[in-house]
Amino acid sequence: MTPYRLPLRGRLTLVTTSLFAVLGCGLLLLNWLSSRDLMEANRDLVVPVSSEPLTSPTELPPDTSVPAATVSPSQGFDDFQHTVLSDLLLRSLLLLAVFTALAALLAWWASRRSLHRLSQVTAAARRISAGSALDERLALTGPDDEVRELADTFDAMVDRLDHSFTAQRRFTAHASHELRTPLTVQRTALEIPLAQGRVPADLRPSIERALDANARTERLIAALLTLARGENAELTPHPVDLADAAGEALADVADEARASGTRITADLRPCPVAGDASLLRQIALNLLTNAVRHNYPDGTATVATGTTSRLAFIEVTNTGPVLDPNEIPALFEAFQRGPECRSDGSGLGLAVARAITLTHQGQVTARPRPGGGLTVRVELPRRS
Numbered sequence: 461m462t463p464y465r466l467p468l469r470g471r472l473t474l475v476t477t478s479l480f481a482v483l484g485c486g487l488l489l490l491n492w493l494s495s496r497d498l499m500e501a502n503r504d505l506v507v508p509v510s511s512e513p514l515t516s517p518t519e520l521p522p523d524t525s526v527p528a529a530t531v532s533p534s535q536g537f538d539d540f541q542h543t544v545l546s547d548l549l550l551r552s553l554l555l556l557a558v559f560t561a562l563a564a565l566l567a568w569w570a571s572r573r574s575l576h577r578l579s580q581v582t583a584a585a586r587r588i589s590a591g592s593a594l595d596e597r598l599a600l601t602g603p604d605d606e607v608r609e610l611a612d613t614f615d616a617m618v619d620r621l622d623h624s625f626t627a628q629r630r631f632t633a634h635a636s637h638e639l640r641t642p643l644t645v646q647r648t649a650l651e652i653p654l655a656q657g658r659v660p661a662d663l664r665p666s667i668e669r670a671l672d673a674n675a676r677t678e679r680l681i682a683a684l685l686t687l688a689r690g691e692n693a694e695l696t697p698h699p700v701d702l703a704d705a706a707g708e709a710l711a712d713v714a715d716e717a718r719a720s721g722t723r724i725t726a727d728l729r730p731c732p733v734a735g736d737a738s739l740l741r742q743i744a745l746n747l748l749t750n751a752v753r754h755n756y757p758d759g760t761a762t763v764a765t766g767t768t769s770r771l772a773f774i775e776v777t778n779t780g781p782v783l784d785p786n787e788i789p790a791l792f793e794a795f796q797r798g799p800e801c802r803s804d805g806s807g808l809g810l811a812v813a814r815a816i817t818l819t820h821q822g823q824v825t826a827r828p829r830p831g832g833g834l835t836v837r838v839e840l841p842r843r844s
Contacts, residue, residue: 469568469571469572469575472567472571472575473564473567476564476567476571477567480560480563480567481563484556484559485556488553488556491548492552495544496541496545499541499545503537574607577607577608578607578610580600580611581598581610581611581614584596584598585614594618594621594625595622596618597615598611599611600612632684632687632688636681636684636688640681643674643677644678646670647674647675650674651671653667654667654671680808683809683812684808686742686808686816687794697736698734698736698737699732700732700733700734700735700736700737701731702731702732702733702740702765702774703728703730703731703765705741705743706726706728706748706765706774707726708741709745709748710724712745713745713748713749713752716752716753717752720752720753720755720759721757721759722752722755722759722760722778723759723760724751724760724761724763725761725762726764727763727766728764728765729764729765729766729767730767731765731766731772731774732842732844733772733840733843734843735840736820739816739820740820742812742816743774744763744774746810746812746813747763747809747810747813747836748761750810750836751763751776751778752778754778754780754781754834755778755779755780755833756780756781756832759778759779759780760778760779761779762776762777762778763775763776764776767842770842771839771841772840772841772842772843773837775837777833777836778833779829779831780829780832780833780834781833782831782832783828783833784828785827785828788826788827788834791810791826791834792814793811794807794811795807795808796811810826813838817838822839823838823839825837825839
């Protein structure tokens with residue numbers, strides 16, 4: 461692994477340890493040279509000026525044995541100096557190796573401690589980008605350093621995003637609400653003369669088209685209101701069974717499924733969660749409606765509810781056109797409609813389901829079905 465592929469903590473540790481090792485080697489070399497020069501400078505204090513052997517062989521009696529080699533004081537000092545410097549070098553290298561290892565451990569610990577707050581910023585950004593609410597703030601404490609400045613900047617950015625999104629959602633909700641009244645008046649004004657037979661025959665098709673457009677607009681506004689409510693809802697959790705919500709949604713979508721020839725099978729097992737009952741029912745209704753409208757004629761769809769160790773889920777699978785996995789994320793955006801849709805839907809079904817799921821601290825996933833179609837799974841925290 462190259463140094464550039466190491467995490468930041470590993471690179472900091474590597475740089476710190478390498479710097480310590482280089483400086484330690486330099487210090488060791490200077491210490492060894494200083495010790496050698498110091499011993500050379502004080503040679504005269506140990507070795508006499510006259511370095512002749514203490515005993516001359518010519519002065520010894522004829523029968524006295526002579527050593528095989530006679531060592532002068534100067535040569536003895538040189539041997540002593542070599543031994544001391546060699547031992548000093550060896551011990552210094554051993555100590556340098558030990559302290560380099562300790563420096564590596566301390567550098568790893570210090571970098572981990574220093575980067576911990578940076579990891580908090582990264583984790584918060586990851587949670588927000590994954591779709592959690594924008595009400596989370598770091599409020600990072602600790603020394604007033606670069607990481608603290610980054611965290612404060614991040615909090616200010618999230619504040620601006622939160623205010624912008626809140627204003628957008630509030631405008632959508634208010635505008636949708638204000639539009640419902642004039643639309644209702646228009647629908648009534650068109651239905652009454654049509655029901656009383658006071659519309660000329662040549663005008664009846666135009667009146668009926670106007671009523672149809674009015675109905676589509678009302679459905680769009682209702683979906684926008686649900687989306688705004690799902691994104692802004694302050695929940696007061698109540699016990700809800702997703703199996704019951706799915707059963708009610710099945711009854712609501714039965715006529716549309718029968719008209720399109722879609723056969724729906726259900727496996728509804730107890731699925732206890734906590735949340736807003738009407739919003740959770742809207743999840744099941746939107747998933748089933750999406751499965752019917754984005755299906756082949758005489759296609760099939762299945763809905764299942766159940767629980768795992770910590771989660772409750774509802775899963776809807778339908779036949780339909782083959783989808784590219786890269787197209788799946790776009791289906792959860794507002795006003796996005798899948799291929800071969802047979803209805804005049806607004807394209808808000810999955811977007812509303814996703815908004816409500818995130819408001820309930822859940823997760824929604826989708827994957828293409830082998831052979832064509834889609835499988836959408838919503839997971840929510842299970843209620844004990």
